[in-house]
Amino acid sequence: MGQKLQDGERLRPVDLARGHGLSTQAVRNYEEAGILPGAARSPYGYRVYTPLHAYALRAFLALRPGFGHATAASVMQAVNRDATEEALRLVDESHAQLLADRRTLRAVEVALRDLDPVRPERGDTFVGPLSRRLGIRPATLRKWERAGVVRPRRDPRTGYRVYGEADVRDAQLAHQLRRGGYLLEQIAPVIEQVRSAGGVAPLESMLRDWHARLSARSRAMLGGAAALNAYLEHRGQ
Structure with a gap:
């Protein structure tokens, strides 16, 4: 009044x-x-x-x-x-949740920035080469797959997991976020946003909107x- x-x-x-x-x-x-x-x-x-x-x-x-x-x-x-x-x-x-949201946003930005110098290799790769490239165990990649973080396709002849360029990108992003201390259930929605956006580049607009929403809140x-x-x-x- x-x-x-x-x-x-x-x-x-x-x-x-x-x-x-x-x-x-x-x-x-x-x-x-x-x-x-x-x-x-x-x-x-x-x-x-x-x-x-x-x-x-x-x-x-x-x-x-x-x-x-x-x-x-x-x-x-x-x-x-x-x-x-x-x-x-x-x-x-x-207020604590808002701070946690800001930290998550920062972690995503850092993870995306760290992806820039390491472009996914052209063509497909398999569990062994990808795990060595990331410095993790093959079992870790399989765990990420069960959590929906990565979604490799299967070779119809051999049944082996095949990681395309987008899959490698998702694995790199997940690896950076895991190093930042984030749980798989926190990472999976972020990876899904990357997929929905059609890659990392369109996320720049999403991140700006995310910043604006947090500031408004x-x-x-x-x-x-x-x-x-x-x-x-x-x-x-």
Whole structure:
């Protein structure tokens, strides 16, 4: 709400709704879900809201873009039942996940950069030569295959695994990410993105978008945290 609120002021559901571009039903739903503190009732049974509810609604709406609806709701529910430490833990966990996402992005960028000087050889190769080239055991390549990280085809006559240029690229990228400490279940989706993009070069645009999304999320989390802090202060916590 844009106007200055006074502590003793009483607000109708429609006042709270209009000030935030919501329906009165949405406001009631948020109260029933514990996102807003419980409202008092007038002698006629109508809900009576206060500036405290406006601060709570602002905090929830500000938290949602950066933290997501579920986490924002859980944070507000924890605050409203006086479990502030739990609410702050949820905030901290979201910031930790953002940092982990940034580290993953950095690892992918480093891995892709390290691929540049080592272009895949033209033509096909087999388990032995590829494992020697990467400095890993053949069993490791087979493990990566089971995890969906590499997808060599089979020679129809011999049944041997045959790695094409794209397969070698995927194995190189996986090798770099494994050296960075990433698990196969974390690597497989990245490799799939490389395949979907049609190679490494188109990923440059994806990485720029990834950076932009993380920055936008970080800014949104800052705004959400500020609004949450204002709500906590108004509650005297």
